[in-house]
Amino acid sequence: MLCQNCGSAEATTHIKRIVNGEATEIHLCYNCAEHLGYANMFSGFGFNISNMLQNFFPEFSRALPTVDRSERCPTCGTSFEEVVRTGMMGCADCYGVFYDKLKPSLSRIHGRATHVGKSGVAQITAAESPKLEDTLTKLKDELKEAVDTQNFELAAKLRDEINAIEGGTK
Amino acid sequence: MSKWYLLSGAENDVAISTKVAIARNVKGYNFTVKLTPDEKYEIADKIDDVLDEKLPGKFVSTPMNEVGRDLQISLAERGIVSPEFISFAEGRTLIMTEDESLSIMVCEEDHLKIQALLPGLELEKAYELSNTLDSVLDEELEFAFDKKLGYLTQCPTNIGTAMRASVTLQLPALAMRGQIGRLSATVAKLGLVLTGAYGEADNPVGSLFQLSNQVTLGISEQAAIENLKSISLSVIEQERALRKELMENLKFQDILWRSYGTLKNARVISFGEFMEAMAVVKIGVAEGEIKVKNENLNELIFTMQPATLNVENGRSLDRQIRDAKRAEAVREAFGE
Ligand SMILES: [Zn+2]
Numbered sequence A: 001m002l003c004q005n006c007g008s009a010e011a012t013t014h015i016k017r018i019v020n021g022e023a024t025e026i027h028l029c030y031n032c033a034e035h036l037g038y039a040n041m042f043s044g045f046g047f048n049i050s051n052m053l054q055n056f057f058p059e060f061s062r063a064l065p066t067v068d069r070s071e072r073c074p075t076c077g078t079s080f081e082e083v084v085r086t087g088m089m090g091c092a093d094c095y096g097v098f099y100d101k102l103k104p105s106l107s108r109i110h111g112r113a114t115h116v117g118k119s120g121v122a123q124i125t126a127a128e129s130p131k132l133e134d135t136l137t138k139l140k141d142e143l144k145e146a147v148d149t150q151n152f153e154l155a156a157k158l159r160d161e162i163n164a165i166e167g168g169t170k
Numbered sequence B: 001m002s003k004w005y006l007l008s009g010a011e012n013d014v015a016i017s018t019k020v021a022i023a024r025n026v027k028g029y030n031f032t033v034k035l036t037p038d039e040k041y042e043i044a045d046k047i048d049d050v051l052d053e054k055l056p057g058k059f060v061s062t063p064m065n066e067v068g069r070d071l072q073i074s075l076a077e078r079g080i081v082s083p084e085f086i087s088f089a090e091g092r093t094l095i096m097t098e099d100e101s102l103s104i105m106v107c108e109e110d111h112l113k114i115q116a117l118l119p120g121l122e123l124e125k126a127y128e129l130s131n132t133l134d135s136v137l138d139e140e141l142e143f144a145f146d147k148k149l150g151y152l153t154q155c156p157t158n159i160g161t162a163m164r165a166s167v168t169l170q171l172p173a174l175a176m177r178g179q180i181g182r183l184s185a186t187v188a189k190l191g192l193v194l195t196g197a198y199g200e201a202d203n204p205v206g207s208l209f210q211l212s213n214q215v216t217l218g219i220s221e222q223a224a225i226e227n228l229k230s231i232s233l234s235v236i237e238q239e240r241a242l243r244k245e246l247m248e249n250l251k252f253q254d255i256l257w258r259s260y261g262t263l264k265n266a267r268v269i270s271f272g273e274f275m276e277a278m279a280v281v282k283i284g285v286a287e288g289e290i291k292v293k294n295e296n297l298n299e300l301i302f303t304m305q306p307a308t309l310n311v312e313n314g315r316s317l318d319r320q321i322r323d324a325k326r327a328e329a330v331r332e333a334f335g336e
């Protein structure tokens, strides 16, 4: 199918739109899609990153012949070949497995940036909970004070707590 | 309760609406592409449970296969769901507030697309709305996140904040003066993208454009919102300056009053013809020549769409009947 915009290149991007009360699809080549601003949007908008990955990968694989396209994500079973073909990751763990390989083509979008901005709730909780070392130091100080003041009941309790933490971290 | 687009927003002579969308995925589930319909509904149930507990009575959850085709398309016409979301219904659920300003598309591309829609230029408010809902859900569901890559999404182009903010701008004067190409090249250098909202991408119906942020990794939500806001304001100023200039032009004045005549008198009008005339009349309204409220005109962009008119009338209307109903509603808006 030819691109509906330039009429010369093969259409690889298929954009769903609503026109006159009906759902339709327009078909564009990669260049026209990018030129018209459809590249790099949520693909709900119609853009498919796989075009871009495929445009980049032949070159990339020649440069790095060791890339194993059949490698699979252990969590969801998605293969690297599938990621390149569809432009989609299969699960969150795919990022750990494939991201470095995709980096050369993705750097076109993201550069060398790392995330700044909002953090997931699990991250905030981890950062806010006091570190184990701090807790241990505090408990040991309390233990020393308890022994010094001959409060042996409290000292025994504190020792149990310290043992539990140290046992857990070893 | 009134729909969000019936209210008036800031800078509404040029800014029609503001949308902030955030993509999220629930930890412990594969991404949407690898889920069965049952797993997709399971995720929707989990979201419903959290909302019932934390924000009871605020949201209504509807599986898309229970929504009629006209309503599906109407939801897309009004920007509440994407055309992709209604391309098939199985496994997909729409959760939204009664005024439709806050919604979640479940299992569109990512597990959740949390979306806030407001009239006019209201970026901070729209971000605040979607961000609050995101935090409430994250606390219970825990979303996939990586320290270096940020929020993880099915498509690697969206990682990081996974946030797209966009402002719909009506730019008839810039379009008439052939300035859109220059403008979209300029905003591209500033990390934004300008696309047509309806119809053809570079020559959209009614000169409606969407300006949105492109970068999601390495920029905070606040910085992206701030950037989009300041560039939107600058585009709005450019449009206003050109509108003033056009009003001095006799040829334009003629087009303006003829367009006004069309809207005030037509007995049958298509959505395209309505939008073209309305975009021109917008300039006369902004310059005080024509006395109609901007919010009343902006509202028509949503209510006059074909499938939305069908839904309003409770059935799929024959095209000519629909165009007649539209003409009637437009004449009413112009105080006939
Ligand atoms: Zn083309």
Ligand SMILES: [Zn+2]
Pocket (backbone or CB within 6 Å): A073, A074, A075, A076, A077, A078, A089, A090, A091, A092, A093, A094, A095
């Ligand atoms: Zn995976």
